[in-house]
Amino acid sequence: MRIGLSTPVVVQVPGVSSEWERTATADDVAQIAAAADACGLEYLTCSEHVAIPSGEADSRGAVYWDPLATLGFLAARTRRIRLATAVLVLAYHHPMEIAKRYGTLDRISGGRLTLGVGIGSLNAEFTLLGAQWDRRADRADDAIRALRASLSSETPQYHGPFYSYDGMTVLPHAMQQHVPIWVGGRSAGSLRRAVRFADGWMPFGLKGDQIRRMLADVDVPQGFEVVLSTSGALDPGCGPGATDEILRELCDSGATAITCSIAATSAAHYCDQVVALAAIADAGRGGS
Structure with a gap:
């Protein structure tokens, strides 16, 4: 079980985020990132929204930290864990702009960027x-x-x-010779896009049987990542049973990596939950 975190605080979705996140600080986020790094979790995520229509804030959430600033900050507070946009909205940026800005992030993080991208779904934005x-x-x-x-x-x-360009120099650029690109989405088209052009697929809002059927309809390349997310917040500190069952169900649906949301009452409690989650994942790897 390869486990990543849906980084708390930086995205606050109603029904998933915890009350303590409303007043949390950047230092709290850095403390959690360091704990995840030390425990061997795979990646941290950060989403992109510039502005949410006020009428939709109650359903979508209104808190979305800027991913470039956030992941750049966390790059300096971690050493190993990967930094994943989940997702960057492609239409909001020229590809060369992404290549320069996120290539710089890859360079300052020592080659830890995973670029999650999507087509976007918020017309007003x-x-x-x-x-x-x-x-x-x-x-x-x-x-x-x-x-x-x-x-x-x-x-x-x-x-x-x-998009068309040549005759330009971009320095710095990404350190990795092949930056992993994951495509987010919930449609068959997003999966086809991921299989054809990218390295992985990050579906959301789909049930396990839907994901299995969609994956069965495409020729998935070797090494292709299927990055599934927990539908709610896990509570690994209550014991391995329920958490392990959820993780195994996602693996059975085709997950090669799992993005986890975690319930907690404070930043310190969240760090304890990260340790418990890492232990459950390690036990799951040993038993598989």
Whole structure:
């Protein structure tokens, strides 16, 4: 069981986040990140929303820390754990902008970036930012191809239907020769996009049988990641039984890695929960 964290505080979704997160600080987040790093968890996540329509804040949540600033901060407070955007909205950025900014993050973190990307789902936010809503799936395909050509190159070149460039120098760029790209989404189209252009798929809002059926309909490449998330907050400190069962169900649905939300009453309690979760995951690996 390869386990990552849906980093608390930096994204607060109603029904999943805990009360203590409302007043938590950056130091609390850094303490949790360091605990996850020390326990051997795989990655930390941070999502992207610039602004949420006020009428949707009660359902979507309103707290979304900027992923570049957040993961850059956590890069300096950790040593091994990977840093994953989950997800970056492709339409809000030119691919070269992502290559430069997140390539720099990869460099300062010592090659720990995982770039999770998606086509976006919030029309009002597109309008606010002047981003193109129409044909956003086609634009996303082109952007991912452009990113693959650009993330690790000093002189990237790409010519596609929406993005085209050459004759430019980008320094610094990503340290990794192949930055993992995961595609988020809940449609069959997002899975096809991930299989065709990327290294993994991060579905959300789907049940296990839906995920299994969708995976059965595609030819999944060797080494392809299926990154599933817990539907609610785990409480590993109450004992391994329920947590282990949830993790195993996700593995049975095809997960190669699992992004976990954790229930806690404080940052210190969250760190204790991380230790308990890591122990359950280690026991699960030993028994598999």
